[in-house]
Amino acid sequence: MSTPEYDRWKALTIRRPDDIPTATPLAWHVEKFTEHNERLMNNALPADFEYDVQRGNAGDALAAIALRESIHQMVEQQRGSRVHEAIELGATWNEVAAALNVTPDDARALLRGWADGQHNLHRGYIERASDNPLGLSPEQHGAVLALTELNDDERTHRS
Known part of the structure; x- marks a missing residue:
């Protein structure tokens, strides 16, 4: 149709x-x-x-x-949002790294960069007094960065 x-x-x-x-x-x-x-x-x-x-x-x-x-x-x-989803849904850093064909540390750096960009986007909306800011709030940003502290074979507790 x-x-x-x-x-x-x-x-x-x-x-x-x-x-x-x-x-x-x-x-x-x-x-x-x-x-x-x-x-x-x-x-x-x-x-x-x-x-x-x-x-x-x-x-x-x-x-x-x-x-x-x-x-x-x-x-x-x-890329960054998909890495975030994969980790939150229970993939390990080793699995994400293999999917990206990079090292686990490179995969973590990719997620950090995405999270920082999303946090900066959120701050820009807050500065313009937007009712519906996009991006990651400080709390959400911290939660994403905490995922980068998981060991290479550790899964989130949600998985």
């Missing part, structure tokens, strides 16, 4: 990551990237290929580049 937002997305021409509306679902990014990428891959088929296929053009290449960058940015922005 199609929605007006999805229909607008499908019709949208992408040439830069900034062309992508904020909060566009990752699945929509991947779907559009796949369409452009398939046309580009069809360029490698012989000219006399037995089936009629759409060939890619410069617009497809630019869209694929822009969408790839947007996907990359989205996934990177979610």
Whole structure:
């Protein structure tokens, strides 16, 4: 079932990551990237290929580049929150580190950096007297930092 937002997305021409509306679902990014990428891959088929296929053009290449960058940015922005979730849901630092292909200390540093950024975001909202501040309050920030003190194979008590 199609929605007006999805229909607008499908019709949208992408040439830069900034062309992508904020909060566009990752699945929509991947779907559009796949369409452009398939046309580009069809360029490698012989000219006399037995089936009629759409060939890619410069617009497809630019869209694929822009969408790839947007996907990359989205996934990177979610790294810290996903590490936080994994630890809170019972993963160990060794397991998180393996998933990230880094050391446990590097995984902890990633979570600390994310928590600090979220805490700074919260403070900025508080300074502007926002009723619904985003980010991590001082208490939440402290709770996240406490997770970094778990041993490499220790699980949270919630797990």
